[in-house]
Amino acid sequence: KAFLDARGMAMQKKFGQNFMVNRASRQRLVDALDLAPDSRVWEIGPGLGAMTDEILKRGAKLSAFEIDRGFCAVLGEIFEDRPNFSLIPGDVLKNWLPAVERLGVPDCLFGNLPYNIAAAIIGDMISDGIRFNTVVITVQKEVALRMAAKPGTEDYSSFSVLCQWAYKVTPLMDLAGGCFWPRPNVTSKAIKMTKKDDWPSCQSPAIFMSILRGLFSSRRKTIKNNLSAWIAVSGRAPAGAEADALTRDILGRAGLDPSLRAEDLELANFLQLA
Ligand code: SAM
Numbered sequence: 001k002a003f004l005d006a007r008g009m010a011m012q013k014k015f016g017q018n019f020m021v022n023r024a025s026r027q028r029l030v031d032a033l034d035l036a037p038d039s040r041v042w043e044i045g046p047g048l049g050a051m052t053d054e055i056l057k058r059g060a061k062l063s064a065f066e067i068d069r070g071f072c073a074v075l076g077e078i079f080e081d082r083p084n085f086s087l088i089p090g091d092v093l094k095n096w097l098p099a100v101e102r103l104g105v106p107d108c109l110f111g112n113l114p115y116n117i118a119a120a121i122i123g124d125m126i127s128d129g130i131r132f133n134t135v136v137i138t139v140q141k142e143v144a145l146r147m148a149a150k151p152g153t154e155d156y157s158s159f160s161v162l163c164q165w166a167y168k169v170t171p172l173m174d175l176a177g178g179c180f181w182p183r184p185n186v187t188s189k190a191i192k193m194t195k196k197d198d199w200p201s202c203q204s205p206a207i208f209m210s211i212l213r214g215l216f217s218s219r220r221k222t223i224k225n226n227l228s229a230w231i232a233v234s235g236r237a238p239a240g241a242e243a244d245a246l247t248r249d250i251l252g253r254a255g256l257d258p259s260l261r262a263e264d265l266e267l268a269n270f271l272q273l274a
Helices: 002-006 023-031 050-057 069-078 092-103 115-127 141-148 158-166 205-215 223-233 241-254 267-273
Strands: 040-044 061-066 085-089 108-112 134-140 167-175 188-195
Touching: 023 050, 023 108, 023 167, 023 188, 040 050, 040 092, 050 061, 050 108, 061 069, 061 092, 069 085, 085 092, 092 115, 115 134, 115 141, 115 158, 134 141, 134 167, 141 158, 141 167, 141 188, 158 167, 158 188, 158 205, 158 267, 205 223, 205 267, 223 241, 241 267
Parallel strands: 040 061, 040 108, 061 085, 108 134
Antiparallel strands: 134 188, 167 188
16 A cells, blocks of 8 residues: 555556455465466466566566556566566456467466456456466456356356366365455455366357357256257247257257256256257
8 A cells, every 4th residue: 555655556446456465375376376487377467466476486487467557567667677577568358369369378377356357358268269277366256156166056157167168177265355455345266277188079169158158048947948049049940839849859869858957967968969
């Protein structure tokens, strides 16, 4: 706070700025990356670089995405003589794809993510076929629970299936409000995701992701009703009797009971349907 005051800077709520001020937690999060000295890391939202410094000290090569111009200026000053640091100023949602095209996919993704865009970043990256070996992120607890949720539970959603399609998802630790400054009014949770060696492929990831959203679109409806609606909207058969007949045929061939709900299905079922 004193540092920001002295520079005439203020925290910006719209950018979800909460610094992780608990040293032990910062250490544990960086440890969870299992860095090798030549690892390439992307950090989303470094803020004033508290964890950036720790990662650089371990010899990794780090690119940081930061939207706040004031923070970018500070980061530039702090890390200007570190050859393993580079800054990508601006909105990560716009900048990450051009960065992949320019630099390739790094080994690790890291960040105490701005809460308002956390799910979008992770969802977009998986949807676009980007896989990191290791992801260690801090997100709002509800988002973390959805990422790690198992079938048949309340938190299980299309986002759970998407994350678990690409990664093994492991909850790391809860981070109470007091770990941050300013204190957020939500609880946070750190999560680790590791790339699956046997990443289950499917012929059309686009159809898989679309069916996934379709089947979860009305959680209370059966997979038969949601799939029939998806078939009609996707133009594969006219709504009504024809979409219903095609749905029954597809579910029959997949050996799935039409009265199940999306929350009852496992990843393999969604892939099979796609
Ligand atoms: N890493 C720091 C820490 O843990 O102390 C700060 C984390 S703070 C929760 C989120 C950071 O993400 C802030 O530095 C904020 O300015 C940045 N940020 C917010 N939206 C962003 C966006 N769209 N693109 C890049 N950075 C963003």
